[in-house]
Amino acid sequence: MRLPVYLDYNATTPVDSRVLETMLPWFSEHFGNAASRTHLYGWTAEEAVTNARKQVAKFLNVNPKEVVFTSGATEANNLAIKGLFEKKSVRGKHIITVATEHKAILDTCHHLEEWGAEVTYLVPSSDGLISLQQLANVLRKDTILVSVMYANNEIGVIQPIREMATLAHSVGAVFHSDATQAVGKVTVDMHSDGIDLLSLSAHKLYGPKGIGALIVKQGIEISQQLDGGGHERGRRSGTLNVPGIVGLGKACEIAQKEMKSESERLKLLRDRLEQGILSQVPHTFVNGNIAARLPHLTNICFEDVDGENLLLSLKDVAVSTGSACTSASVLPSYVLKVLGLTDDQAYASLRLSLGRFTTDDEITFALQHIKEVVEQMRVGSLM
Numbered sequence: 001m002r003l004p005v006y007l008d009y010n011a012t013t014p015v016d017s018r019v020l021e022t023m024l025p026w027f028s029e030h031f032g033n034a035a036s037r038t039h040l041y042g043w044t045a046e047e048a049v050t051n052a053r054k055q056v057a058k059f060l061n062v063n064p065k066e067v068v069f070t071s072g073a074t075e076a077n078n079l080a081i082k083g084l085f086e087k088k089s090v091r092g093k094h095i096i097t098v099a100t101e102h103k104a105i106l107d108t109c110h111h112l113e114e115w116g117a118e119v120t121y122l123v124p125s126s127d128g129l130i131s132l133q134q135l136a137n138v139l140r141k142d143t144i145l146v147s148v149m150y151a152n153n154e155i156g157v158i159q160p161i162r163e164m165a166t167l168a169h170s171v172g173a174v175f176h177s178d179a180t181q182a183v184g185k186v187t188v189d190m191h192s193d194g195i196d197l198l199s200l201s202a203h204k205l206y207g208p209k210g211i212g213a214l215i216v217k218q219g220i221e222i223s224q225q226l227d228g229g230g231h232e233r234g235r236r237s238g239t240l241n242v243p244g245i246v247g248l249g250k251a252c253e254i255a256q257k258e259m260k261s262e263s264e265r266l267k268l269l270r271d272r273l274e275q276g277i278l279s280q281v282p283h284t285f286v287n288g289n290i291a292a293r294l295p296h297l298t299n300i301c302f303e304d305v306d307g308e309n310l311l312l313s314l315k316d317v318a319v320s321t322g323s324a325c326t327s328a329s330v331l332p333s334y335v336l337k338v339l340g341l342t343d344d345q346a347y348a349s350l351r352l353s354l355g356r357f358t359t360d361d362e363i364t365f366a367l368q369h370i371k372e373v374v375e376q377m378r379v380g381s382l383m
Ligand code: PMP
Pocket: 010, 011, 071, 072, 073, 074, 075, 102, 104, 149, 152, 153, 178, 180, 181, 200, 201, 202, 210, 211, 212, 323, 325
């Protein structure tokens, strides 16, 4: 068994060997620029991009023309929110989002506030869910955008996206969802979910880092944020990252075939780990709603334990507190704080996220290790 056991799949996933194999020829053998229209090198690259675009589109039940490749979900979120605001700010300047969104949403909204946007940050209840009534209460005639993440990166809670999209549409607002943590884990059907703009990232679904997409429903207009050669039908300039795009396409194709059985397997493992901790380690509880959530992760608070020491002592499992994107700071997770946890409880919470390569033995090991470390810490604190 490779130590430390990797239980941080929400931070990133390893590239699946099948994805890597598909990508390799596109670095030096077929190196053409997909925008080169005058020779075989360019046509070959363009064909690979077209194929990947179809794979992504099929997986999300959208039209390939609706796929805009970006450098990842951070860029996709920026493009969605800033791009929409630029187009629609004449009609209205009101945006609705949620206080537990990823920083790539929250900071983008803060940025737009400097440019006149009026942003409402909905506060979920202590289980992480937003009620439809809450959303209905703040919708206005001048609301141009509602942005709600599909599944939370820290606690995995899944929002009632379809119903929220319907509500947003009732006032003529566009509905965006950051589905970075949901794509490849649960079925995301953009069409039947009623989503107009959707962000995703390859490195969360066994593809490479530095590539993602914004899906832009036909008829929704956004202003491009990167000016230049007019790639991606004028929505995102920049020479296409052909190996990355091929990798994202393959990752989607694999997920489409394997997601259902993989999620069932991971849910069993997650439940065993979670139940094991809850029943064998006293003073623990799960953060967030346990019914409406992703199947492969749990976020558990170990009360009366020093969070920093806990992480330092857990040498043989790789887990995180809060999200990796804010792990440079020593502040407690703002998501857990919004749910009502104290600073100490937030520091003492672990996100355990499993993935495609997690084994039964690893879960047995992780459970034992976590139990022993917490027991030792608690005994130590009594001395
Ligand atoms: N949104 C969510 C929900 C995420 O979890 C992440 C990655 N932590 C991002 C956006 C940013 O994605 P990327 O790393 O592709 O920029």
